[in-house]
Amino acid sequence: MVLTRAEKAKNDEQIINTAITWEILEYDMQKAFGSLAKIGEKRSAQLMADGxxxxxxxxxxxxxxTTDRDLLPEKAVLKITSCDKMEILIKEVPGFEMDNxxxxxxxxxxxxxxFYENAFKTLKFSNELRVxxxxxxxxxxxDGVEAGYFAIEHFDNVENRHFYNNIQxxxxxxxIRQLVIIHTHSYNHPEMMGKMDGNVYEQLYGDFADIKKMEKAIHEAGTTYPELKEKLEKLKSQLKHFTNWETYQKKLHESCE
Known part of the structure; x- marks a missing residue:
């Protein structure tokens, strides 16, 4: 397929083919750092941690x-959220459903x-937390952009690992230590965590804490993707720790006391 000049220009402005553009990122970075510097021609964006x-x-x-190189970060990690990723998940994962x-x-x-914007400024997490x-x-x-994003510091020499990978x-x-810091702070300072919408996590992750739904989903996934059987079995072995969302929340609270 041959792109028109207008289509190519649009693709060049989009960051990894999302609704977030270089213009948006440049404006937000200028505002955050009090700078008028422009993003240069050698800019780049590389998809990382796919999946x-x-x-x-x-x-x-x-x-x-182009200027203020001592003031502005050389690079950053962008996390861009859009609906198309969830729609792909719903389509491809057996037994997974979601409305709204x-x-x-x-x-x-x-x-x-x-969370990231307020981790130290408002929520006052311990400096031990590696955020x-x-x-x-x-x-x-x-502004009608069907995506949200944030830009954060990039750590060198970091490797992404899944639960089913072999981890030292x-x-x-x-x-676990980092999670304890977060959950303890959340439990001891409910007035601060009230800034976060707790219902979001129940809506998004409630099914992942429901043992019956997860057993069904893992079984169907194993049938569809037999090559993932070993990894799915590792996930299945952890379901004993959950029964439903309420039990999951109770265990979180108990672990912080």
């Missing part, structure tokens, strides 16, 4: 700033943006 987010695209962005897709995608995007620096972002649907015990313990 690690069922609502989002994650990209490594290199800015190539746009509403839930928007709520999840806005909530995650609030990357927040640069900028915007809510889902602003020291790494697992560090993950």
């Amino acid at each position: 690690n987010g069922y609502l989002s695209y994650i990209a490594l962005v290199v800015f190539d700033w 897709v746009r509403e839930k995608c928007a709520a999840a995007s806005d909530n995650e943006l609030k 990357p620096q927040f640069f900028c972002g915007r809510d889902f649907g602003i 015990e020291s790494a697992v313990l560090e993950i």
Whole structure:
């Protein structure tokens, strides 16, 4: 297919073929850092961690700033949330259903943006929490853009791992320690966590804490994708820790006491 000049220009402006454009990112970064610097011609955006987010695209962005290079970050990680990723999941995963897709995608995007934006400024998490620096972002649907995003600090020498991968015990313990910090703070400071919409997580993740629904989904996935049987069995072995959303929440609270 041969693209017209207008179509090619549009694609060049879009970041990894999403509704978020370089113009949006440049404006938000300028506002966040108090700069008039422009993103240069050698800018780049590379899709990373594909498959690690069922609502989002994650990209490594290199800015190539024209000025203020000492003030502005050289690169950032962008997490862009749009409905098409969820629609693909619903279509391809056996037994997975969800209504009000746009509403839930928007709520999840806005909530995650609030977390990173306020992690140290408002929520006052411990400095032990290894959260990357927040640069900028915007809510889902602003100015009619059917996506939301945020840009955060990029950590070098980091490898993405799934639950079913073989992970060293020291790494697992560090993950647990970080989660304990988050959940303890959330439990002890409900007035701060009230800034986050708790219903979003029940709507999005409630089915993942329902043992009957998950057993059915894993069985159907194993039938459709037999090559994933070993990984699915590892996931299935953890279902004993959940029965429903209420039990899951209770265990979270008990672990923080």
